[in-house]
Amino acid sequence: MGASQTFSQQRLTNVETAIHEVELSGTGSIAGTSYSPSDLPFLEAWQRRLSVQVAIEHIEAGAQEYTVLGRTFRRGDLKILYDRLDKERTHEQRLRRGGGMRVRGIVPTG
Numbered sequence: 001m002g003a004s005q006t007f008s009q010q011r012l013t014n015v016e017t018a019i020h021e022v023e024l025s026g027t028g029s030i031a032g033t034s035y036s037p038s039d040l041p042f043l044e045a046w047q048r049r050l051s052v053q054v055a056i057e058h059i060e061a062g063a064q065e066y067t068v069l070g071r072t073f074r075r076g077d078l079k080i081l082y083d084r085l086d087k088e089r090t091h092e093q094r095l096r097r098g099g100g101m102r103v104r105g106i107v108p109t110g
Contacts, residue, residue, distance in 0.1 A: 006057050012050040019043050042095040049088035056081050 005013075014030045019040065021028030028035045028043075035043055048069065055066040055073055059081070065074045073081055 006054065008050055008053045008057055012047065012054055015043055015047045015050060019047060042092065045088065045092040045095050049085065049092050052081055052085045052088055056085065 018028035018030045018035055022035055022037055022040060022043070026037060051068045055068045056078065058066045059073065059075050059078060063075075065072055067073070068081075
């Protein structure tokens with residue numbers, strides 16, 4: 001990894017490599033943590049979040065535009081990117097918890 005890469009770019013490269021490894025051989029790892037095909041939805045959500053994060057970092061560092069997953073964003077689209085980052089972060093957290101719904105408080109029965 002080049003010295004000019006940001007931390008998010010390095011993590012994105014690691015996640016993309018793990019996804020590729022899982023797809024090819026059925027197992028992949030990042031920093032000693034192993035992943036299997038059942039982890040692919042989580043890894044792909046992590047990849048999407050990191051892609052958005054990298055775009056934000058590039059635009060904030062002066063890039064006039066950046067392409068994420070086939071869509072080009074410009075400096076004025078930072079609000080859209082931040083909204084998408086929040087959405088991707090929430091989705092990733094749900095997958096990390098195992099999906100499903102979170103219920104707060106007491107739910108009346110009957």
